[in-house]
Amino acid sequence: MATVPSLAATVRLRVSDALSAALPEAASADPLLRRSDRADFQANGMLALAKQLKGNPRELAGKVTEALPAQNEDGTIARIEVSGPGFLNITVADRAIVENLAARRRDERLGVPYADDPGTTVIDYSQPNVAKEMHVGHLRSTVIGDAVVHLLEHRGETVIRRHHIGDWGTNFGMLIQYLIEHPHELDHASDTADAKDAGEAAMARLNRLYKSSRALFDSDEDFKARARDRVPALQSGDAETLALWHKIVDESKTYFQGVYDELDVEIRDADIVGESAYNDDLQQVVKDLEESGVAVRSEGALCVFFEDIKGPDGTPTPLIVQKSNGGFGYAATDLAAIRNRVGDLKADTLLYVVDARQALHFRMVFETAQRAGWLPEGAARQLPFGTVLGKDGKPFKTREGETVRLVDLLDEAVERAAAVVREKADASVAEEEIQRRAQQVGIGAVKYADLSNSMTRDYVFDLDRMVSLQGDTSVYLQYAYARVRSIFRKANGLEPVPHPERELVPAERALALHLDGFGDTLVTAADEYAPHKLTAYLYELATLYSRFFENCLVLDPGEPEQSENRLFLCEMTAKVLHQGLALLGIRTPERL
Ligand code: ARG
Numbered sequence: 001m002a003t004v005p006s007l008a009a010t011v012r013l014r015v016s017d018a019l020s021a022a023l024p025e026a027a028s029a030d031p032l033l034r035r036s037d038r039a040d041f042q043a044n045g046m047l048a049l050a051k052q053l054k055g056n057p058r059e060l061a062g063k064v065t066e067a068l069p070a071q072n073e074d075g076t077i078a079r080i081e082v083s084g085p086g087f088l089n090i091t092v093a094d095r096a097i098v099e100n101l102a103a104r105r106r107d108e109r110l111g112v113p114y115a116d117d118p119g120t121t122v123i124d125y126s127q128p129n130v131a132k133e134m135h136v137g138h139l140r141s142t143v144i145g146d147a148v149v150h151l152l153e154h155r156g157e158t159v160i161r162r163h164h165i166g167d168w169g170t171n172f173g174m175l176i177q178y179l180i181e182h183p184h185e186l187d188h189a190s191d192t193a194d195a196k197d198a199g200e201a202a203m204a205r206l207n208r209l210y211k212s213s214r215a216l217f218d219s220d221e222d223f224k225a226r227a228r229d230r231v232p233a234l235q236s237g238d239a240e241t242l243a244l245w246h247k248i249v250d251e252s253k254t255y256f257q258g259v260y261d262e263l264d265v266e267i268r269d270a271d272i273v274g275e276s277a278y279n280d281d282l283q284q285v286v287k288d289l290e291e292s293g294v295a296v297r298s299e300g301a302l303c304v305f306f307e308d309i310k311g312p313d314g315t316p317t318p319l320i321v322q323k324s325n326g327g328f329g330y331a332a333t334d335l336a337a338i339r340n341r342v343g344d345l346k347a348d349t350l351l352y353v354v355d356a357r358q359a360l361h362f363r364m365v366f367e368t369a370q371r372a373g374w375l376p377e378g379a380a381r382q383l384p385f386g387t388v389l390g391k392d393g394k395p396f397k398t399r400e401g402e403t404v405r406l407v408d409l410l411d412e413a414v415e416r417a418a419a420v421v422r423e424k425a426d427a428s429v430a431e432e433e434i435q436r437r438a439q440q441v442g443i444g445a446v447k448y449a450d451l452s453n454s455m456t457r458d459y460v461f462d463l464d465r466m467v468s469l470q471g472d473t474s475v476y477l478q479y480a481y482a483r484v485r486s487i488f489r490k491a492n493g494l495e496p497v498p499h500p501e502r503e504l505v506p507a508e509r510a511l512a513l514h515l516d517g518f519g520d521t522l523v524t525a526a527d528e529y530a531p532h533k534l535t536a537y538l539y540e541l542a543t544l545y546s547r548f549f550e551n552c553l554v555l556d557p558g559e560p561e562q563s564e565n566r567l568f569l570c571e572m573t574a575k576v577l578h579q580g581l582a583l584l585g586i587r588t589p590e591r592l
Helices: 007-022 045-052 057-071 094-105 136-154 171-181 195-219 221-235 239-263 275-291 330-344 356-371 406-424 431-452 474-489 506-516 518-527 531-551 560-583
Strands: 033-035 041-043 077-083 087-092 120-124 158-162 296-298 301-304 319-322 349-352 380-382
Touching: 007 033, 007 041, 007 045, 007 057, 007 087, 007 094, 007 506, 045 057, 045 087, 057 077, 057 087, 087 094, 094 506, 094 560, 120 136, 136 158, 136 239, 136 406, 136 431, 136 518, 136 531, 136 560, 158 330, 171 195, 171 221, 171 239, 195 221, 195 239, 221 239, 239 406, 239 431, 275 301, 275 319, 275 330, 301 356, 319 330, 319 356, 330 349, 330 356, 356 380, 406 431, 406 474, 431 474, 431 531, 474 531, 474 560, 506 531, 506 560, 518 531, 518 560, 531 560
Parallel strands: 120 158, 120 349, 349 380
Antiparallel strands: 033 041, 041 087, 077 087, 296 301, 301 319
């Protein structure tokens, strides 16, 4: 395993060394290197620096150019020219480009570095609610969380996943009481082996239970009273009550797993640590907050107040840790979870992949935990995501105004994908294979659309666009991957072999330099928790690949070395597309 610095990083270092040699005051100044169309890179840093030192930027750039040869002994930089008001245009040597890529190929991580000082991150994502359907909000949390987990793990971070499912609360009183009085309500024939079907059946039973108990609750005062009395029994851990609660939670987990299976994400049972897990800690949380004065009683409720958080009428909006009737809400549980995650799990970083509409809640919870001394400043961070909108620009709903069931949405995505796949495939491809590809294309499309939008933005859920072969979609990337793979099936004995001695044409350079930037992109995407930076990189890669493919004949029997070198670029493209998409949770079928 060997880390391979990108050429961009090497060039930046060389220029910055030349800069300090030319001008000792400029040591450690950033040369502000960018990819450029005129040369391979452009450094703009001389402009600001000259201004700061009251010098002439062109003169400074000239001095850097003169100081460069001493720094550039291995010949990475082939040419450097002063241009415009004092930019540096920098061209790297063809040899350096191919050699660098060859070094990446020898490493199974493609030369991508581990973080220097990895720590432990606890990430709270995919937190559906028991006895309820999953909806598009849960889709976003699941898909984004899964990608962030992979990106961080790839950097060597220890990641502890927490699915803070909504498995506690007063509404369980009603469901459990109904089950006590109708003990066969959840009975059923044994589950099918198919996770999705089993999940759907479980959800159907839960829906039925919910509807019947709700109807009784609303029409029968005596039942309502019995249901309310069931809540303290649950909270105090009464055995019969708990057993039925478990039954409901297990039904829900069967349903969740069915959805996760379809979504092609790995959610492990041990990581499902719901709100109920913190039930025993809530009294202590309250006691400590009250004793330390972080929280105060106000109209019977235990509240935390904030200088700058006020309602529309100017009165302060508190975080309510305990209600006046003694009940605990969402805040107390989140506070207990923070203590567990920092204190017991030894997290350095806490992430919460939760809807942006909960931003105020998390701000208050984090601030409270800091005041209480449970959370170091800056250690917790919400990764807020925007709302999924319908084509009408309003929050995504069915025509009847109901929330869209996630399973229906995924089914439709796969169905649309099947149409696209079927059209592309030749007649000999069996229907089973079409369905297999459609699954990977459809689910990939939904994930990609979600990830390629910057997280905080709302986005329109538009399946037609998502499964389109044109534009910034996963299908376009999967198709690029399949096209690369198909070349190898036609290679007729030719192998990918790097030839650093060969000159590169522009389309080859552009592709190769972009491939070399994979590691830099992954570092940024992981450090900034920004999967969309990886999708943008991969999209650009696929675009550069098709330009390369149009301009450069890959398999040319008369030019074996050129073919080998081009096959090598193809191979690297496939590897990067495959690894990059895998980190985003998207499959790369061999044929499309
Ligand atoms: N279960 C909640 C929902 O479906 C999200 C929970 C978010 N996580 C947390 N630690 N509060 O909206």
